[in-house]
Amino acid sequence: MNRLVIFLIAAIAIALPLSLLAGRVWVDPASTPNAAAILMELRLPRGLLALVVGAGLGAAGAAMQGYLRNPLADPGLFGIAPGAALGAVLSLWLGLGTALLLPAFALAGAAGAMALLALIAGRTGGIALFTLAGMMLASLAGALSSLIISFAPNAFAMSEIVTWLMGALTDRSWNDVSLAAPLTALGIACLAMAGRGLDALTLGEAAARSLGVEPARLQFWLIAGVGLTVGAGVAVAGIIGFVGLIVPHLVRPLTDRRPSSLLGPSALAGALLVLLADCLCRILPLVTELRLGIALSLLGAPFFLALLLKMRRELA
Amino acid sequence: MLEARTLSLGERLRGVCAQLNAGAITAICGPNGAGKSTLLASLAGLLGAQGGSVMLDGTPLHALAVRHRAQAIGYLPQDGQVAWDMAVRPLVALGRLPHGDAAGAQGAAAVERALAALDLAGLAQRPVSTLSGGERARALLARVLAGEPRWILADEPLAALDLGHQLALLATLRSAAKAGAGVVLVLHDLALAMNHADRVLVLDGGEVVADGAPEAALSPAMVERVWGVSARWLGEPGARALVAS
Numbered sequence: 066m067n068r069l070v071i072f073l074i075a076a077i078a079i080a081l082p083l084s085l086l087a088g089r090v091w092v093d094p095a096s097t098p099n100a101a102a103i104l105m106e107l108r109l110p111r112g113l114l115a116l117v118v119g120a121g122l123g124a125a126g127a128a129m130q131g132y133l134r135n136p137l138a139d140p141g142l143f144g145i146a147p148g149a150a151l152g153a154v155l156s157l158w159l160g161l162g163t164a165l166l167l168p169a170f171a172l173a174g175a176a177g178a179m180a181l182l183a184l185i186a187g188r189t190g191g192i193a194l195f196t197l198a199g200m201m202l203a204s205l206a207g208a209l210s211s212l213i214i215s216f217a218p219n220a221f222a223m224s225e226i227v228t229w230l231m232g233a234l235t236d237r238s239w240n241d242v243s244l245a246a247p248l249t250a251l252g253i254a255c256l257a258m259a260g261r262g263l264d265a266l267t268l269g270e271a272a273a274r275s276l277g278v279e280p281a282r283l284q285f286w287l288i289a290g291v292g293l294t295v296g297a298g299v300a301v302a303g304i305i306g307f308v309g310l311i312v313p314h315l316v317r318p319l320t321d322r323r324p325s326s327l328l329g330p331s332a333l334a335g336a337l338l339v340l341l342a343d344c345l346c347r348i349l350p351l352v353t354e355l356r357l358g359i360a361l362s363l364l365g366a367p368f369f370l371a372l373l374l375k376m377r378r379e380l381a
Numbered sequence: 382m383l384e385a386r387t388l389s390l391g392e393r394l395r396g397v398c399a400q401l402n403a404g405a406i407t408a409i410c411g412p413n414g415a416g417k418s419t420l421l422a423s424l425a426g427l428l429g430a431q432g433g434s435v436m437l438d439g440t441p442l443h444a445l446a447v448r449h450r451a452q453a454i455g456y457l458p459q460d461g462q463v464a465w466d467m468a469v470r471p472l473v474a475l476g477r478l479p480h481g482d483a484a485g486a487q488g489a490a491a492v493e494r495a496l497a498a499l500d501l502a503g504l505a506q507r508p509v510s511t512l513s514g515g516e517r518a519r520a521l522l523a524r525v526l527a528g529e530p531r532w533i534l535a536d537e538p539l540a541a542l543d544l545g546h547q548l549a550l551l552a553t554l555r556s557a558a559k560a561g562a563g564v565v566l567v568l569h570d571l572a573l574a575m576n577h578a579d580r581v582l583v584l585d586g587g588e589v590v591a592d593g594a595p596e597a598a599l600s601p602a603m604v605e606r607v608w609g610v611s612a613r614w615l616g617e618p619g620a621r622a623l624v625a626s
Contacts, residue, residue: 134464265478268524269462274427276528277451277479322467323475 069319073333077116077340084112084340088347089354110239115343116336117242118234118302119312121249121294123335124328126309127316128256131263131324132287133196136317140295140309143288144202148178149299150230151206151213157226158213167229168244168300175296178202179288186284192270195284232303232358234343241301252293253332259286260325267324305358307365308335314372382438383424383454383532383563389432393419395587396433403531403563406554408574410567410599411584412608417567418459418536420584424565425456425534437532451479455530459537459567461521463509469520470496470505476527495527498553515546522550532563539566539573551577575599575614575621583607 085108086092092108094100125140132138140146152174156167185198210230217223262283265273274280298305312335313327320326339357342364346355388397393416401407401424409417422428424435426442435442442450455476463472474483474492482488496502499519509517518538525533533554539547551573558564558579568574574581574595581598583591585607591598601613604623614621 134462261478261481264475267462267464267467267472268475268521269458269460269464271422271427271458271460272456272462275425275451275454275456275458276475277448279447317465321471322465323471324465 069316069330070333073330073337077333077337080337080340081112081116084115084344085109087344106238107236110242111234111237111343112340113242114234114237114245114301115340117245117249118298118305119308119335119337119339120332121245121252121298121335122305122308122339123312123316124253124256124332125291125294126335127313127324127327127331128259128263128287128290129309130313131327132259132266132283133192134266136314137310139306140291141203141304141306142196143178143182143199143291144204144206145175145178145182145199145288145292145295146299146304147203147206147210149175149296150304151210152177153229153299153303154210154213154226157229158217158222160222162225162229164238164240168241171300172248172296174206175292175299178206179292179296182288183285191280228356229303230358231356232305232361233346233354233356234302235354237301245297245301248293248297252290252295252297253328255286255290255293256328257290257325259283259290260328262286263324303358305339305361307361307369308338311365311369312338314369382436383565384436385420385424385433386436387433388420388423388430388435390419390423390428390430390587393587394423394430397584397587397589399582399589399592401563401565402580404558404561405579406558406564406566406577407580407582408566408568408578408595409582409584410569410571410574415584415607416587417584419587421534421536421565421567422456422458425454426450427456448479452528453530454532454534455525455528457521457525457533457535457538459540461517463517463521466508466510468506468508469501469512469523472509472520473501473505473523473527476524479528491529492527495523498526498556499523500549515542518542518546519550522553526553526557530562532565533557534565536567537569539568539570547573571599571604572621572623575623576619 085104092100092103122140129138129140130136149171152170153167156162156170181202182199186195214223214226217226262278265276265278313331316330316334317327320330342361343357346357346360349355383401385397385399388394397420409420411417423430437453473495477483477488477491480488496505499522501519501523504516522538539550554564578595581595582589583598583603590607591603604610604612610625612623612625615624616622
C-alpha cells in the first residue's frame with residue numbers, strides 16, 4: 066500500500082468519528098441526552114452512507130475517465146445515473162417512494178440503463194459508439210424524468226420529486242447502508258477487474274488490443290462496475306454530481322497516473338469528500354438543511370473553474 | 382514464422398500472401414492507401430480478415446489465446462498516443478501487461494532492459510509530456526520491447542524523427558532481430574528500407590507487387606511503376622540515396 070492510500074485511510078479514520086459529533090445539534094457523548102441513540106441510529110449510518118456513496122462515485126469517475134481517456138468524463142455520462150434517477154422519480158410519482166421501494170425502483174432504472182447500454186454497444190466494443198449510446202440514454206432518461214415531473218398530480222408531489230433529485234443523506238437508516246454497501250463493494254471490485262484494460266487503453270485502442278485487452282470484456286466490467294456503484298449511490302442518496310469528476314482530478318497527480326492506480330485512492334478520496342460535504346450541510350445554519358448534491362456542486366464548480374484556468378495557463 | 386495466407390479485407394487487402402521470417406527486418410513499403418498499415422494490423426491480429434488468415438508458427442492467430450498472441454506479437458501503432466502524462470518507467474511497464482508481471486522481479490528486469498536498450502535509464506522518472514519527439518518515440522518503442530515479444534510490428538516508427546534518432550532506433554531493432562525476433566516495419570522512407578531492411582514487401586492497391594531483397598523490390602523500375610516517379614539509386618549498397626531523375 067502506498068503512502069497516499071495510507072494517508073486517505075487515516076484521514077477517514079479521523080474524520081468519521083468527528084463527523085458523528087457535528088450537526089445542527091453538536092453531540093457531546095458525555096452530556097447530550099440520548100447521545101448513544103443519535104450517534105448509532107442517525108449519524109453513524111449517515112456517515113457510513115456518505116463514505117459508501119462517495120467511494121462508489123470516486124471509483125466510477127476514475128474508471129470512466131480512464132476508459133474515455135478524457136479527464137472531463139463523469140459517471141453520469143453513460144446514462145446509468147439518469148436511469149436510476151428515472152426509476153426513483155417514477156416510484157415517487159406512483160406514490161411508492163417508500164424506504165424500500167424507492168431504492169428498488171432506482172436500482173431497476175440503473176439495471177435497465179446498463180442492459181440497454183450493453184445491448185446497443187453490442188460485442189464490437191467500440192468506445193465512440195458506446196459513449197454516444199450512453200449519452201443518448203442519459204438524455205432520454207432525463208427527458209422522461211422531466212416528463213413524469215410535469216405530470217405530477219400536485220405541487221407537493223412535484224416538490225418531493227425535485228427535492229429528492231437534489232441528492233441528500235438526511236434521515237437515512239441502516240437499511241440504506243446494508244443496501245448500498247455490498248452493491249458498491251461489488252461494483253468497485255468490477256472496476257478493479259477493468260484496471261489492466263484501462264491502463265492499456267492509455268496507449269489507444271489498437272495498442273490496447275495488441276496488449277491482449279478484449280474490448281467487449283472491458284466494457285462488461287465497466288458497465289457492471291459503474292452500474293453497481295452509481296446505481297446504488299443514486300438509490301440511497303439521489304443525484305450527487307461533481308464527486309466523480311473532481312476526485313480523480315485531485316488524486317491523479319499524486320499517483321503514477323495509471324488509471325488502475327487511480328481507482329483505490331479515488332474511492333477513498335471520494336468517500337472523504339462526501340463525508341466532509343455532508344458534515345458541512347449539517348453544520349450550516351440554514352432554515353432547511355442544504356442538499357448534499359447542491360453543496361457539492363457549489364463547492365465543485367468554482368474549484369473546477371479554477372482548475373480549468375490553471376490548465377489554460379499551462380496550455381497557453 | 383508469421384505468415385499471411387491470401388489475406389483479404391475489402392478493398393484494402395486483396396489476397397495478400399507473405400511469409401515473414403524471424404531474425405530479420407522486413408519493411409512494408411507502398412504509396413499512401415496501399416494497405417500497409419492494414420496489413421501490419423492484420424499481422425498483429427487486430428483486424429478480422431474477410432478472407433484468408435494469419436498464421437503464427439502454423440497456428441491461426443484467431444485460434445490463439447489473446448494473451449498468448451499479445452505475448453508473442455508486440456505492436457506499435459502509428460499514432461503514438463499516451464492519454465495520461467505518466468512517467469517513462471510506468472509507460473514502458475505497460476508492455477508487461479500481457480505477462481501480468483509488471484510488479485514482479487521478472488517484469489521489472491525486462492522493463493529495465495528495455496529502458497537500457499533505448500538509452501532511457503536517465504529519463505525513467507520524466508513525465509512523457511516533457512520528452513522531445515525523439516525521446517517519446519524511444520519510450521514508445523521501449524514499451525513494445527519490454528514485452529520481449531518474438532515479433533515486433535511497428536507502423537512508421539521512424540516518422541518525424543531526425544536522422545540520428547532514426548539510426549539509433551534502427552540499431553536497436555537490428556539487435557532485436559539478431560537476438561532472434563522478427564521485425565516488421567511500415568516505412569515510407571524508401572532509402573531507409575533500402576539500406577536497413579533485409580527484405581522489402583511492396584504493396585500497391587492492397588496487393589503485394591514485389592517481395593524480396595531491397596535492391597530487387599525497390600528497383601527503379603518498381604519505384605516508377607508503383608509510385609509513378611522516375612528515380613534512380615545513388616551510392617553504395619547500405620548507403621543508398623534515391624533521387625528523382
